[in-house]
Amino acid sequence: MKTALILIDIQNDYFPNGKMELEGSVEASLQAQQMLTYFREQQLPVVHIQHISVRPGAAFFLPETEGVKIHSHVQPLADELMIQKHYPNSFRETCLLEYLQQKQITRLVLCGMMTHICVEATTRAAFDYGFECLVVHDACATRSLSFQSEMIPARQVHGAFLAALASTYANVLSVEEALLILKKPE
Template identity: 70%
Template sequence: MKTALLLIDIQNDYFPHGKMELVEPIEASLRAKQILTDFREKGWPVFHIQHISIRQGATFFLPGTDGIKIHENVEPLPDEVVIQKHYPNSFRETDLLSQLQKREINRLVICGMMTHMCIDATTRAAFDYGFECVVIHDACASRNLTFNGETIPAEHVHLSFLAALNGTYARVLGAEEFLRT
């Protein structure tokens, strides 16, 4: 089985003082860095996904801002692929699928931000394309959401989406557990 790492949207706007600060993004990025280091040591393929917003009225990930830069904790090396996207699903209107197929990848390890949006959308799409997926739960981050006048804490949002993915769409593991296997 040929495995690749997808690091999705670990970008400055999600960190302290960014335009869409998440809950515990630094901790998640440091766990993603552990996974990234492991892949680099093994010489396995790494794909950095970078969201750049083109939607009218967007408030973050705006072109030409520091907010779109990939965070220094997981900064790409010159030989690592960076794929820019404009939608939550990393496959939509990008060449991600063709790049994975060209390298005969059939298993994806997924880390990044936001659990409830781009991690969820990309994982479900990857499963539909036939990839085996592993989501590293503590290398992902989310934020508080509101619905019907209620605030749902980020921890509940994060765990709910991971619970929905686990089993059918992905195997959900912690970073340490993944690194041991």
Template identity: 55%
Template structure:
């Protein structure tokens, strides 16, 4: 079975000083970097997903800004595909499915940002489309959210979404479980 690494939205606006800073962005990106290096070493396919916000009133990932660029920890190589997207689901109106099909990919290893939005939407869509999904939970992160006037800490948001995906939609693993093979 052919496997690929899908790195979702590890872009500058999510890091310290960015327009939508996440909790633990640097740490998650370093885990994603380990995965990237592992996949490169094994000569397995890597697809980078890069979000650009096109809707009126967007505050981050604005076109042609530093914030929308892929973070330096995950700089794509020339031979690695960059999938441009405008929605949380990395398959919606993108070339991702085509890129996976031409490589005969059946299994996805997924990491990135934000756990509660783009990682969740992409994993659910991939699973629904028949892909085997593995989410590397420590190579993902998110931010605090608010619901009914109460702040929900990023760690709780992340853990809740990982727990909801586990089993039905994806296998959950740590970075070390992947790179120790």
């Protein structure tokens, strides 16, 4: 089984002093860094996804700003693929599917931000394209949301979306659990 790491939107605007700070972004990025280190050591494919906002009125991930840049914890190397996107789903109007098919990838390890939007949309799309998905929950972060005047804490948003993904779309694991699976001989 050929496996690739997909790092979704781990960009400066999601970190302290960014335009859309997420809860736990620093901690999640350090966990994603562990996954990235493993994939680099094993010389496995790594794909960095960078969201660039082009819709009118966008408040973050604006082109040519510091906030749109990939965070230093997971900075891409020259030989790692970087895909720019404009929608939550990393497959929409990008070369991601074509790249994965060309490399004969069958399993994806997904880390990133925001759990409830881009990680969720990309994971569901990947599943629909036939990929086995491992979502690394402690290498993902999100934020609190409100619904009908009720504030829903980030931890609950994170848990609810991961629980939904785990029900059908992905094996949701910690970094430690994911590494154990990846290190098992096939």
